[in-house]
Amino acid sequence: MRTFLFEKEKYGFELLMDLHKFEENNAVYFESNIHITNFFEVFIFEEATGEIELGGHTIKVDNKMLFFISPYQKKKCVIDTKNIKGFHLVFQNTFLSDFFEDKLLVYRMQYFYNAQYPQCLHVSAVEYELIRSTLSEMTSEIQNFQNDSTHIIRSLLYFFLIKVNRLYSKQYNLSSETQGNxxxxxxxxxxxxxxxxxxxxxxxxxxxxxxxxxxxxxxxxxxxxxxxxxxxxxxxxxxxxxxxxxxxxxxxxxxxxxxxxxxxxxxxxxxxxxxxxxxxxxxxxxxxxxx
Structure with missing residues (x-):
């Protein structure tokens, strides 16, 4: 089984997250054979068709749909890459947990490490626009990296994860608390x-x-x-x-x-x-x- 490892110094300096638009380089993100990664992934599909096998279930991919994958979770992706728009977000837990001094941070999100509910989310056009805007800001910071870019990227990533957690929790009637017991x-x-x-x-x-x-x-x-x-x-x-x-x-x-x-x-x-x-x-x- 193939394992994808996170590239910490892909840009010539250490950055424990990455974000790309599918339409700019879509071929590298989808593996049709069963595989795992050693990092967190979020697929954000604005336009896409195909299916993803995740958690023992095969889920149809649709427009304005998000998928959440935890490290070492087995999956395979059969996606039509000819007409695809959206984002591929990856990060390692320490990018956020070390800064916030909270090793449980990813466990506070309902969509990671969830065996009870689908690890996917449909969003409305308005909700997607907020997501797209946030991720576009993150992409811009990566492409035009400055001394304080890491702090901006980290803040935007945290904002994205929390906002999406609220949407996911609402869709599946779960608690959206991230600072509870x-x-x-x-x-x-x-x-x-x-x-x-x-x-x-x-x-x-x-x-x-x-x-x-x-x-x-x-x-x-x-x-x-x-x-x-x-x-x-x-x-x-x-x-x-x-x-x-x-x-x-x-x-x-x-x-x-x-x-x-x-x-x-x-x-x-x-x-x-x-x-x-x-x-x-x-x-x-x-x-x-x-x-």
Whole structure:
């Protein structure tokens, strides 16, 4: 599987973000084979057609649509590059988190590290115009870089992420708070770090030093689900990634994801997805063979 690494000194100096217009150099951004990156990505499509496979789902690309990809998240992009307009934004977490002294910053955004809701967003013409204007300012600063450009770019990026978080939260009826109880953001972080070996609410409560009642209250408010449902949906996503993009047997996947036996994984998957892991894998492979 191909891995794209962030180029820190692409412009001859260190800049932990980048932004381009698709229409100026569209060929380099889309990979039709499964791949990962070691940075955050946002595709901002003003005009586009095609589809993106992300999080085990194939999503149709449309005009005025945004896609949000977290580091090391498997994806593939089949996009018609002949008539495409928009922006490709990439950044490393430290570009913002170090400056704001907030390592949980990306976890405050509902669209990153989200296994419960689609990692895409449709916006209106008015909303897109604000996005386009903000990103155009960022592009201009990169192209005409000065001593204080990093501060301007960082401010514009933070503004963009917060504004889009409000739109995303509204579309999926989620909390748009980014400065609420830090436990919920630590819970999101813990899921990413430990989902392969920790599957119960009690384990996360112990890790976070919080009661079940407290975690239940803040998780339902911010994520729209109970902690148990949140854990199960994230675990389901992890199983799907193994089924789709590895050659491991069901038994091997069960061992890697800390299930006591393969039958327990199969029952868990069947209960949430409605089909067995083997059927899910076969359906995906059959669909790919038809393309």
């Amino acid at each position: 830090s436990i919920v953001y630590k819970f999101k972080e813990a899921l990413e770090l430990h989902i392969r070996n920790m599957h119960t609410v009690d384990e996360y409560c112990t890790l976070l030093n919080i009661s079940r009642q407290q975690l239940n209250s803040i998780t339902k408010k911010f994520m729209g689900h109970t902690p148990r449902t949140t854990i199960h949906l994230r675990l389901l996503q992890e199983i799907k990634m193994e089924l789709l993009y590895s050659d491991k047997t069901i038994t091997e996947i069960a061992i890697d994801l800390n299930f006591s036996e393969a039958n327990n994984l199969t029952r868990f998957f069947n209960r949430l997805e409605g089909i067995t892991p083997t059927t899910f894998r076969n359906n995906y492979q059959n669909d790919r063979n038809l393309n």
